[in-house]
Amino acid sequence: MFKSPAKLFQLAITLLACAFLLIPTLQSALAGVTVNYFRGVSSGLTFKWIIEVWALYSGSIFLSIGLALACLVCTLIIGVPAAYALARNPGRLSRMLEEFISLPLAIPGLALALALLQLYGGWREFRMSWTFILVGHVLYTLPFMVRSVMSVLAAIDLKTLEEGAASLGAPSHRRFLDIVVPNALPGILAGALTVVTLSIGEFNLTWMLHTPFLKTLPVGLADSYASMRLEIASAYTLIFFAMIVPLLLAMQWATARAQRIMS
C-alpha cells in the first residue's frame, strides 16, 4: 500500500523516529536484567539488579507514590471547585486567573523551585518536611487538573443544567455535588491520571526542593545514574517504566475518552 516514494519516505522517517525513541528504552530494560551489560546478554539474565534496586531505593519509590497520591488529593480539593467557578463565570478575570495558575507550565521548574526556596527556605520545619516537595508538585500539576475539568465543563451546557436543578429546588452546593461533579467525572479522571503521572516523574522542581532524607523516585534515578553501575541504573529505570507506562497509557485513554464526550 505504500507504493509512492513520498509515502515510503514518510514511513522511513516515522520508523526512524520510533527506533530513536524505543531502542534506548529496550536497551535499558535489557540492561536491567542482564548479568553483565558490557559482555552482553550472553552473560545471562538475572533479577539480582532489580532486587538490589529494591533494597536501595524502595523508600524513594514509596515516597513518590505517597507524594503522587497526596498531590492528587490536593489538586482535587483545590482544582475541581476552582475549575467549576472559572467555567461558571467566564470573563477577563477568570482568563487572567487561569493564565496565572498556568505559569508553572511555562516557567522552568528550576526557576519555580528557586522562588519557593527564596521565600520559604529559611523556615526549617517546612523546608525539611515532605510537604515542601508536595507544594512544588501541586503547583506544577494543578493547572492540568483545572484545565482538564474546565474543558469538560465548557463542553456541556453547564448553565442550563444548573438552572434546571435550581428550578427543582437544589441549592448551590447540591447543584455542585449532584450535577457538576458527576458530569465532570471524565475530565476529573483524565486530570487525576495526568496529575499522578506527572507527579511520579517530576524531577526539575523536586531536585531543588528535596533533602538527603527525602529522595523521590526520579531523584533516586539521577542518583543512580551518577553513582551506580549501569545495570543498577537500568534496573531502576525499568522499575520506573513499569510504573509510568501503564499510567501514561491510562492517561491517554482517559483524555481521549473525555474528548469524545466533549464532541
Next chain:
Amino acid sequence: MTSRTFAQLCLLPLAIFTLTFLALPLARLILASGEGEFGWGIYLKILQTPRYYATLLQTVIISVAVTIAALGISTTAGLFLVRNRFMGRGVLLSILTLPLAFPGVVVGFMIILLGGRQGLVNQILPGHWVFAYSAFGLFLGYLYFSIPRVLLTVMAAAEKIDPALEEAALTLGAPSHRVVLDVILPALAPAMIAAGAIAFATAMGAFGTAFTLATNIDVLPMVIYTEFTLSANIAMAAALSVVLGVITWVLLLIARSFSGATIAAGG
C-alpha cells in the same frame, strides 16, 4: 447562600494556594535578583558578562536546532500517521508519545545508553563514538522529548483538516507534492508555530537532561543551578531564572494564542 457566594467559596482554596506558593515566591524571586551587588543593573550585567550571554546564545542555538529537527520529523510522521490506517499504527503512535511522561533525567540516561561510553553506537561501530556528553548528545536528548510534544500538536491539527480540501486541490489538477505545499502545510501552519514554540521553550528550560549528561556545554538552566548551589550567587541565579522564565512564558503564550495546546514544558 447565593450562587455567587458559592462560586467565590469554590475559588478560595485556589486563591490561597496560588497567592502563598506562586505569587509571593515569584515576587520574592524578582526582588532577590535586584538584591545583589549590582542592584537592578544585574540584568545589564548578564549581557556584559561573556560567560552568561555566551550561555544564553548557546542555549538559544541548541533550542532552535531542536525545534527545527523536531518540527521536520514530527510533522512528517504525524501527517503519515493521520492519513494512513494500517496494522501497527497504534503501536507506532504509542511509541512516539511514550516519552511524554519521562522526566529529563531518564531522557538523559537514554542518550547515555545510545551514545555513552558503553553505548549502543560505540559498541556497534568501530572507533570512539561517544557523543552523549557533547552538544550533539544534548541536542539528541532535547529532540527525544520534543518529538512527542510536537507530534501530538501537529496531529491534532492535521485531523481537523477537511479531506475535501485536499480532494478539491486534486480535482483541480494539483500534483500531490503541490497539495502538501499549497493546502496541507498552510492549514498546519498555526499548529506548527505553536508546536515550535512549545519545543523551543521546553528546550530552553530543560534541566534534567543536561544535569544527567553532565555535559561540558553550558546551557542556561545548568548555569542557574551552579550559580545557586556552587557559587551561592543568589542574585545572579534569580536574575537568570527571571530571564529564562520570561522567555519561555512569552513563547508559550504565543503558542497558546495559535493553538490553545496544553503541553507541559518539562524535561
Next chain:
Amino acid sequence: MTLSLTNTAKTYADGTRALRSTNLDVAQGEIISLLGPSGCGKSTLLRIIAGLETPDEGAKLLFNGEDFTQIPVEKRKVGMVFQSYALFPNMSVRGNIGYGLKMQKLSKTEINTRVDEVIELCRLEPYATRSITALSGGQRQRVALARAFAPRPRLLLLDEPLSALDAALRGQLRDELAQLLRSFGITAIFVTHDQDEAMAIADRVAVMSHGEITQIGTPEALYRAPKSEFVARFIGAAMPLGRHIQADTMYFETSTLKLPAPAAGKTAFVRAEDVRLDDNSPLRAKVMSVTFLGTHYRIALEGLAPDPVFALHSALSAPKVGDTVGVAIDPAAILMLPAEKKAA
C-alpha cells in the same frame, strides 16, 4: 389572581432594554402563552418569573398575594421546562424525575410513589430506567415535562418546549402537550414564537413585541380583533389592503369598495383566506404568481395594495400568471386598524 406581575422590567448591564415595564395577571389553572418573534422579551419575562433573572428595581411579583420578588429560584416552587430540556445526563429517567422530590427531602417511598404516578401520567413507563442519552427528542421532551411537574410546583413554566424537535414531531407533540397540561390542571406559562402552538395550547395568548406585551386575549379575540398592525400581521399573517380610504370607501388602482362604516385615517388589513377569486366581482387584480400547495393554490395578486396581496384558492385549476381576475372580499372580514407611522 394566582400570579400577578407589576412594573416588571429588565435592563441588562450593557444597557439593553430586554423587557419594558410589564404587568401580567394569570388566574388559577390558566394556561398563558407568551408569543412573539425572537428578541421580543418573552424568554426574559419567563426567566424573571422563574427567578433565573433579577428584574429591575420596582418590580413586584405576587403569588396568591404573597410577594416572591426576592425569593431565589430554588425556593420558588416553580417547575421549568427548558428549551434544551436540561436533563441531567448523569441520571436515569427516574433519577431526573425524582430529583426535585429528593430536594424536598421526602422519604424514599414518597418519592417512588410520586415518580411512578408522574411516569404513568406522562406515559413514560417503558423508558423509566433508561439513561437520558438513550431517548428520542420527543421522549426527552416528556421527561422534561414530567421532571418539572413531579415536585408539585405552584406554577409550570415552559420555554419553547417544542422548538428542539423536528417539524413533523412538533405538530404531534403540540396536541399531546396541550392535553397533558389540561390533565395536570396546573397554572402554566409557556413561551413560543409559533402562533399555531400558542393557539393550540393556551387559554390566553400574550403577544409580545419590542419588550412589551402589545395585546393579551383568547386566541379567537386576537385573531378576530387585533388591536394593532403588529398583532394582525403576526397572528394569521394579515396583509395591508387598498391604496387609501376616504369616508366609507376604499380606493384601489382601478376600482373601489364600499366599507360598512366610515374608516378615514385607518389602515385596512385582510387575510389570505378572506380573499376569494370571483369573476363576477367588479374588483380586478392581476395574477403575479401561482403556487400549488396541495389542498389549495396560493395566488399573489397585483393591484389591490402597494404590496402583493395573497389569495387562497381552492379549486381544481388556477388562473395563469398575467391573467386579470375578479376578486371578492367580504367587507366584514376587513380589519380596520389605527394607522401606524411607517415608511409606506
